[in-house]
Amino acid sequence: QxxxxxxxxxxxxxxxxxxxxxxxSGFTFSDYAMGWIRQAPGKELEWVSGIYNDGSDTFYTxxxxxxxxxxxxxxxxxxxxxxxxxxxxxxxxxxCAKGRSLVVVAGTSGYDHWGQGxxxxxxx
Numbered sequence: 001q002x003x004x005x006x007x008x009x010x011x012x013x014x015x016x017x018x019x020x021x022x023x024x025s026g027f028t029f030s031d032y033a034m035g036w037i038r039q040a041p042g043k044e045l046e047w048v049s050g051i052y053n054d055g056s057d058t059f060y061t062x063x064x065x066x067x068x069x070x071x072x073x074x075x076x077x078x079x080x081x082x083x084x085x086x087x088x089x090x091x092x093x094x095x096c097a098k099g100r101s102l103v104v105v106a107g108t109s110g111y112d113h114w115g116q117g118x119x120x121x122x123x124x
Contacts, residue, residue, distance in 0.1 A: 002026040002113040004096050009118030012086050020118060022079040022096030030054070030074040033099030036081050037108055038092035039117075048094070049081065050104035059104050063089070086122045093117040 008020040020036070035050035049070040050059045058070050069082040079096050095118075097111035104110065 002098055004098065004113060004115030006094065006096055006115050006118040009094060009120045011121045011123065013124055014087060014122055016086050016122070017082070017084045018086065018120060020081040020083070020094055020096075020120070022115065024077045024079065024096070024098070027098065029072075029077040031102060033102055033104045033110075034070075034072060034079045035097045035099060035104065035111055036070060036079075036094055037097050037111070037114060038090075038094045038120075040089075040092040043092075045108050046092075047107050047110075050099065050106065050110070051079070052104055053099075053102035057104070059106055061106070083120070086120075088122050090120060091122050092120060094120050 003025045005023045012018050036048040038048050039045050051070045055072050067085045071080045095114040097114035100112050
């Protein structure tokens with residue numbers, strides 16, 4: 001079955017950086033778009049970023065453009081999210097998500113599985 005296991009979440013200071021990783025198994029990783037979604041306390045699930053199955057194109061929600069970079073290594077079945085210039089409003093539980101096809105859909109409806117998540121807290 002599909003398994004997605006995130007790691008790398010931590011406490012970071014505003015302006016700091018973190019890199020999240022997601023180890024995927026149970027499906028042919030290179031056949032599907034992947035993404036990151038997040039949920040802050042008391043808020044709805046929010047799509048953050050997506051990447052095509054072959055890594056040829058990437059997409060971001062406006063609030064993270066220029067600060068976050070999504071990437072993947074299909075040889076390692078691993079998805080990454082490099083987060084720079086972190087802000088307190090980035091505080092959330094971050095989960096990686098498997099797309100329904102090879103193309104990216106902006107929005108949580110474009111994904112059919114996601115992991116348990118890794119906590120990112122941005123605070124001084």
